[in-house]
Amino acid sequence: MTDRDEKDLRHIMQQLSEVPFRDDLKSRILDAAQESALPIAKANRRRRPASWYAGLVSGIAAACVVVGVGVGLYMGHPSLRQTSATESTVPFQPNAKAYGLAPTPLQIADVRIGTLPGDPTNSDVLANVTNTSDVPVHESDVFGVLSFTSSDASQADAENWLTFVNGPNETVQPHQTVVWGFHPTGSTLHKPSSTELAETPHLHFYASHLVPTASASQVWTKSPVKVSQLQVEPRVLYNNEQSVQIDAHLTNLSNQPFDLKTSRAVIWFTSTSDQSFLSLDSIRFMYHLTPEYADQNWPTVLAPGQSTDINFRVISDRQSDFFSRKVHVMLIQVPPGGF
Template sequence: MNRLNDEELDKALRDTLHGQLDEVLLKKDFEQKVLERIVNKESRISQEVQKLQPQLQKRSRKGKWAAFTLGSQRVIGLSIGAVAMLIGLVILGVLRPERSLPLSSASHSADSKIGVLRATLAPIAVENVEVISGAAPLEQSGANQEAHGQAQKIVALSKQLLTVQAQLYNASGLPISGKDLQGMLFVLRQPSELSPVQESDWEYFVNGPNDMILPHRSVSWSFTLNPTPTFAHLRNHTVHLVWFLRHTNNAFPSLTMGTLPISTSDIRESVIGMGGANVQFLRITARLTNRGVVPWNPRSALAMLFFDRQAGVALFSRKTYKYFDDVTPLAGSSTSLAPGQSMTATFDIVGVPDTDMRQLPLHILLVARDQVGA
């Protein structure tokens, strides 16, 4: 797989963004942080990835996963992880330099807690998965996208948009509303199983369709990847899609996520930049403590961050803003956390237009990468 050095990556990022937006201005230190994090992630990716071969995975209607290996001629290609790019890009509008914005922060409860989510797997099989060029018409499947009466704004890190299309088949004897479905979509380097998710993979929370899915019937669904990955080539990339019910239902199997013996406390949020439409660039820090009996590597976990729009709502509700991110130790911290020891981790997200994310209750769920998809 081709690798980009700092200069090439910087040029590719700038050329792509300038081709997508009329004006892009990056705060110097913010941009440098993004580039450093991208390069650091790339340096950790095994050279064995170069040897991987495209592989088409099929799942029966009884399976809970559907996989589609992207063809090398379908779209342009990749070099960086989604989470790293999401740090420095805004979903709506253009990036602006932070001039007079003071460092603004908010603190949440210092109580130490381990977040656990028991999620019900939806009886939905994913069929006929394909990836096409261009955006889906009137696509509203992004979990954090609001209907503002405006056309969807895509952050395109390549000059070609990518849309995942699929048929969702209801394998149960009960009708299921698409609005009751919470999806997770993964674009993976490994063409085998979903587990474990790698740091270079791209993860998205997605909504279900607006339609009712009748028993043993299918409906069409699509999602335009936002932001769009910038692929160097498409070989060895697999799309996985799994659906959960937004509320627990004992009639169907469940998956308990967040069982790591790692507690979070002293959560702090700082606005480190602003974008168009009053979008906040948010840096979140949290104190992580190893409550287990063996050392823990933070890179072995994937973080899910949920912001409540209303008090008391379920994490998978449409009333939460949802994000994936890597667990990144604060600069200078150890990459291994011994039992009983604590460290500070950082998470970087792009907020929602006209929303002060610091005013919303925040939940951080840590999931073992080898558990996702289990």
């Protein structure tokens, strides 16, 4: 946005003095209008996806759109959670045996490998995301799971890499389509000696609140394994990325052998006690439980009552404040049909 555009927008705002805009809302509208004129930003390496609008408007036209959105927000536009009239929410309980996930009105199409601005060719995952509802969907309203399956037809149904992702980082207006993008890191996903992704991506979004399991679109059930003795160790700090290792002690509490391949680890770092893996402000990951590196070694099946030490190695951006946060790890069974 140019200085002239901003002056014109402020003039329009002055003409709307009879509308009960608060000063802070006016500032937010102006800021949002300015952001809409910025070039596309590439994906944040803190596992936070980037999105951009398929079509862009500029100048006063963009300003008028933002004014309309601002009025809706001020008048108390219902949130994604509030619009689910037939759906009751339940609080996150660390000791719950299962968690009911709710669907979102974000329809996903054309999940593909592509290129975000500034990234190597074909090193990103892109998808068209459409809000099919009559209310805006904010980034904090949803979370996603991105997974990959092998390009080998004989292993096409075997998910072999997955992670949490955020929703579009711009509010998706009713019936609007945006392009979502994410830059994954994982050596198993790439072609040999290349940055190009070589596997097939899959993307699902869920609402960032829980519902009763009886009405959930998917249920994440806890595995019969106790997780204890959590410890975070620094590993690698390179350019804009850092890696930490999360040590954990697992104990099979069931009376049956437990195959680690049947479960996934949900890992999240919180700065406040009310955050969970559903929270946008958590640093969150999903991981397999079987060894992935040559120097990792532990049994993949635990007998009843057996314990073992395992570790997870996660990568995020250099600014992630791992050591000022509390780490949480829970194990969930792979749901039927995958994540």
